[in-house]
Amino acid sequence: MKKFRFTIRNKILGGFFLLILTFIAYTAITIITINRNSKVTELSSQVVTPSLTAIKDFKELVIRSKMLITNWVYLQSNLEDKEALKVLHSSEYPKLKEDINALMVNWNNENDRMKMDTIFMRFENLLGVHKGIMEELVDFEDYEDFMIKFMAVESIESQVLPESSAIDKSLEELVKVKQKEADEIEATIQEASIRLRNTSVYLGVAITIVGFMGAFFMALSITGPINYIKNIVIKLGTGELPEDQDRKFSNDEIGEMAKAMDKLVAGLKSTSYFAENIGNGNYNSEYQPLSEGDVLGNALINMRDNLQKVAEEDKRRNWATEGLARFGEILRKNNDNLAKLSDEIISNLVKYMKANQGGLYIISDEDDNEAYLKLNACYAWDKKKYLEQRIYEGEGLTGQAWLEKDTIYLTEVPKDYIAITSGLGEANPRAILIVPLKVNEEVYGVIEIASFVEFNDFEIEFVEKIAESIASTISSVKINERTSKLLEESTQLTEQMRAQEEEMRQNMEELQATQEEMHRSQRDREDKEKIISSTNMQIEMDNHFTITSTNEMVRDVLKYGSGELIGKSFDVLAANKDGFEKLKSNLKDGRTWAGTMRLKTSKGDTVVVQVSAGQTYDPIEGTNRYLFFGADISSLDIA
Secondary structure (H helix, E strand, O other): OOOOOOOHHHHHHHHHHHHHHHHHHHHHHHHHHHHHHHHHHHHHHHHHHHHHHHHHHHHHHHHHHHHHHHHHHHOOOOHHHHHHHHHHHHHHHHHHHHHHHHHHOOOOOHHHHHHHHHHHHHHHHHHHHHHHHHHHOOOHHHHHOHHHHHHHHHHHHHHHHHHHHHHHHHHHHHHHHHHHHHHHHHHHHHHHHHHHHHHHHHHHHHHHHHHHHHHHHHHHHHHHHHHHHHHHHHHHHOOOOOOOOOOOOOOOHHHHHHHHHHHHHHHHHHHHHHHHHHHOOOOOOOOOOOOOOOHHHHHHHHHHHHHHHHHHHHHHHHHHHHHHHHHHHHHHHOOOOHHHHHHHHHHHHHHHOOOOEEEEEEEEOOOOOOOEEEEEEEEOOOHHHHOOOEEEOOOHHHHHHHHHOOOEEEOOOOOOOOOEEEOOEEEOOOEEEEEEEEEOOEEEEEEEEEEOOOOOHHHHHHHHHHHHHHHHHHHHHHHHHHHHHHHHHHHHHHHHHHHHHHHHHHHHHHHHHHHHHHHHHHHHHHHHHHHHHHHOEEEEEOOOOEEEEEOHHHHHHHOOOOOOOOOOEHHHOEOOHHHHHHHHHHHHOOOOEEEEEEEEOOOOOEEEEEEEEEEEEEOOOOEEEEEEEEEEOOOOOOO
């Protein structure tokens, strides 16, 4: 059985074990306290507080309903309050009741739920009284009826006001109960928070004491040997390789560290010579790693093997960076002339790629025909042969690159595809690179480059990168050209719109003047109608001479109640039948009639009336109606 060693690991684990136990205890207490607070808080936020708010809203609704029904009775013309009362009946109260019922399910006190149900029942009975008043007092005649108005006022005084006060008092009691519950929950949360704070303080003090004691003990057993190893590491950190020293260490991790440090120093001495050779550029220097797991030695060997690769990659990266900067400058300087821009791009690109020839195609879509690629610029190309050539989408390799929006790279070029010519002759290229000029998946053109030497991957990637910048610049140039054209058209349209705007302004002024004249005429007509209605009796009859409406002057002169004459024949008012027949005969023939008539009051008295009557047409009913205007002249001395 292996003998137990009181190693640094065991020392640290023991100290941390004590701290972890303390932390677990603190965590358990914290979680329990938080869970309790969460439950209490959830009860407060989802039940108690919403219930208190809902009951207060109900209390406010009761007071507002009392005010609105009172205004209904005493303020006939207050249509806004009437509409508010209807909304209270139809939607506000049902919604509030539904919310409170949903909260009542979670109330712990059954007595509170019973009280709330009783309040609902009493308020709904009160709403029934409201509806009775609202159905009785509807129009002007209802408010003028003394008995109806008296009964409504009586209902307000004897039922609405006392019952509203009683319900408000009951709700106030429930508000106090729910407020007390909310205060108790808040006190519970505060008490739990105080306990958690005190526990945190006690445990913090305990952890601090344990930490200081463990740190002191560890310092006594570790700092001495660690300082020795530290001195060696400091020397290694400054590049010195210390001499071997014979020193005994305890049989723990520090002793193992010292032995490993000695091996490290020996290994560094052998690798330093190899590193020096690599630093001097001697990549052929041989080195034997200390072991298969010698990370530093193997790393140095890999570094030796990779240094040239890195140097080559840096050369390629610098080449691409310089090229991007060069072509960026070309695009900035020539972004206002598409032809010059195309020439600069293709000539510089072929030279920079050390290729032999190239061409730049740009999509032409200005006319209504199908879009096509047009050779806009070339370098060392048989331009005359391709000057008028049109390449449509999908046609040949160039059109295929446009269609697929992807690069095409050929190293086996067909003999009849293209030939690179010079003064000494011509030959087929070994590589063809076709790259679409695209940005945001939209192709604006294609670049085609031919070379006697195959292209590397980084060179193809470079062309693809600058292709996007070229496409963006071509897009901007085309947009600028279209913008100039549209600006000219917009200027012409603006002038036309200004002329139309001036014409519309004049029409609006004429229309406004006409409307003002119509409003004045309408006000004059309404004023005249008010004068006639307030000084003359006015009776409207259907084509059977049945009375359909009367004004207040008729009721005052003939002593009839509101609506009492509606639906009766005019015969009941005519004291002289012959005169009435003469009136009917003229009106049926479409003539107006004027004269005096004797009319009977509701009490049987006779009133002499100066009459003017005529026929009108009701377009809605499609029948004739008759209007009767009369003035009481009984007080005049008539022969």
